[in-house]
Amino acid sequence: MTVTTSLEIITSDLLDGVRHGFFTRRGGASSGIFKGLNCGTGSSDQTSMVDTNRARVADAMGVPILQLVTVHQTHSARAVAVEDAQPLPRPEADAIVTATPGTAIAILTADCQPVLFADRKAGVIGAAHAGWRGAVDGVLDSTLEAMEELGARRENTHAVIGPSISQRAYEVGPEFFETFFDEDRENSMFFINGEGDRFLFDLPAYGLHRLRRAGVGQAEWTRHCTYSDPERFFSYRRSVHQGEADYGRLISAIRL
Structure with missing residues (x-):
C-alpha cells in the first residue's frame, strides 16, 4: 500500500x-455521511466538496483534472475508449480503456467491484465497474475486448x-441465486447457505472466475471488504x- 499526502491509496504488485x-475514503474534504474522499457527482454531497476530492485524486495521479476521465455508470456491460480529456457529457458506460499516456481513467464504486487492468507491453489500460x-x-469481457482493439x-x-x-x-435471495444458476450451473460454487432461504454470494470470487475464464494473464483481489x-x-x-x-462513492484510477 502506498500513501500520498493525506490520501490512502491501495496498490497492487x-x-x-x-x-x-x-x-479509500481517507483524506477527503466531505463531511457528515460523506465524510472523507467522496467522489460521487451523483451523490447529494456538496458539489464543491466532490470537486475538491476529485482534484485531490487527479493531483495524486499526476494529471490535470480534465485528464481524470470518468463515465456515467449504469450497471451495463459497455466499455468505451478515450483519448486525452474528459468527454462531455460523460458517456454512459461501465468500463473505460485508453492507450494515451498521461490520461487517467477512473470508476466509482460503493460495494461493487472496481477492476483495474494493464497490458504494460502494449501500453493499454482499463478500468471497470x-x-x-x-x-x-x-x-469484464467487454473491457478486455476494448483493450484488444487498442493493441492489448x-x-x-x-x-x-x-x-x-x-x-x-452479501446476503441475497433465492431469485438472485437462480439468475446465476441459469447463466451457468457452475456458478453455484459462489454461494453458501445463509439464514432461511437466503444465500451469501462471493462477488470477488465470481469476478476472478470471469477474468480467468476470459484469459487474463494474472488476476487478484486486494481482499478489502x-x-x-x-x-x-x-x-x-x-x-x-x-x-x-x-452514501459516498470510492474512486479507483489508473494511468500510463
Missing part, C-alpha cells in the same frame, strides 16, 4: 510499473479487483442497513 490506486449485474452481463493481448494483461463487498456481508470497514470505505449496503439517506 500485479500493476507495478503503471500508476494506479484504489482510493463490475457489480453483480455488470459482471453477469460481461463487463489478454494473456499479457493483469487485472486487480479492489475493495468490494465480501461474501460474509467495503461493508466491514466503515473507517476506510463507503458501502451502499451498509448505508441502507443504517437507514442513511445517501
